[in-house]
Amino acid sequence: MNPPAPEGHTPGPWPPPPGLLGVTRSQDSESVGLGWSQRFCISDQLTGDANATGPQITVAVDAAPLKIKAYFNDTADLPCLFTNSQNLSMSELVVFWQNQEASVLYELYLGKEKPDNVNRKYMGRTSFDWENWTLRLHNIQIKDQGSYQCFIHHKKPKGMVLIYQMNSDLSVLANFSQPEIIEISNITENLCRNLTCSSIQGYPEPKKMSFWLKTENSTTVYDGVMQKSQDNVTELYNVSISLSVSLPAVTSNMTIICVLQTEPMKTELFSSPFYIDPKVPPFQPPDYTVWIATAIPLTLAIGIPLILRYISCRRKKQQQPGVSNERGESVFVLPADCHFVATSQSAAF
Incomplete structure (x- = not known):
């Protein structure tokens, strides 16, 4: 995504065509401490003055986005790892973050916060860490996941010069509740124990949900059809699975555990064990009829x-x-x- 035209840019195409800039490129793996990156040597011709002969300014643009994970309703750190090797003052810089739709999250103009260009959905949700060049986005929602960019411009007498850009990809997670096994009260005519297992308020959609049936001599994994629903507002998932155990087939003590496999953490959540003793008949409500x-x-x-x-x-x-x-x-x-x-x-x- 091309960086937006900075404030103070004279009318004309943005970004300027490469032929106008006289750009030379070199690979520098230590430019910003994030692995492979590109450095652009851009002269003062960025202002449109073809006769300018000022010193060259190095622009670091990270080729690979930084992967960031944050939890639902928590805070995400969106870094802008600017080394400031020229010891520029905040009063000389324009710093801002935007999302993949070019909506501005935060702007620091010459050392002062400028909310005029901030999208209203980010109002009151950000704070800037001056020491670490990091923007903190609070009260993270599922819809906040996506790509973000930070831009740093040097304001000079003849205009604004882009000196740093960094890209980040934000993923949002929400922990599912511990799976819970509940026995349905009604018992079928063929003496079955009807169980259901559920887990709620998680993201992203889990990979699989299953029952583990353990006896003294064996363990059986039952992969049923996982029922799922997604909240229209929070976009969080609720999931469940059902199981019927035939009592005549149970000849020894059985332990049943419900297991939820989540994505992308590849973790497993376990329910509390549910026990079936074949010697103890299941509770049946009295027949008042x-x-x-x-x-x-x-x-x-x-x-x-x-x-x-x-x-x-x-x-x-x-x-x-x-x-x-x-x-x-x-x-x-x-x-x-x-x-x-x-x-x-x-x-x-």
Whole structure:
């Protein structure tokens, strides 16, 4: 990617054509301490003055981008490994970083921060380390991964001269949670233990997820179909896998572990072990339908005769004349086969 035209550049093509610059190139592996690089010897003709005879300025451009990794919601360091062999003052330099879309992250103009050209999505997210020539990008998101460039220009009386450029490739990672095995409550008719394993909030997409079934004599790896979903906002992944274990086939103690293989770190995440003992039957929730089916007929068989008996006794009681006792209470004499007694207060005559 061509560097942007620096502030103060006179109108015309940017970058200027090689014929105008009179550029000579040489390979110098120690120019910036990052391995192979290119050095460009550019004269003051960069300003467009063909008669200029000033001293030549060396421009170091790193051929291979520096690989940088940062974690989600953390901070990424974007270096600009400028040696400043000429001991130039910050008041003479214009330093800025931009992404692969030429959006400016940060600009330091003649020793002062200049936010005018900074893209709003980077506002308040950067800080500059003056001693190490490093820009720190805070609150890293998945969408921040990509290529970045830093540029350093020397502001001279006749214009701006590019003296250093460095490229970086940023990769963003997010650690998946420890896989967790959960048993599904329902049990199938053929006595299977249904398990699911899940891991959430990770990036990039993992390579594989599997169950390891360990018995006393063997270990079996089950590579099922990994289900995955990606959050529309954070772009983080959630993954899961399912397993059904047939209990009749389990003849000895079994230990089940869920394993997640991540990219690009090539690491493996292990769940806590899940144990199956063939001597212990799996928990089955009580079947309330049997209880209900038994209770309803029993209630009807006992309750209906009692209700009918009570109604019959009430009718007989109403037909029997009452006898007043000394206190004016009417005593109702019920038939011998009814065991209900009722009294009522009556006025004395």
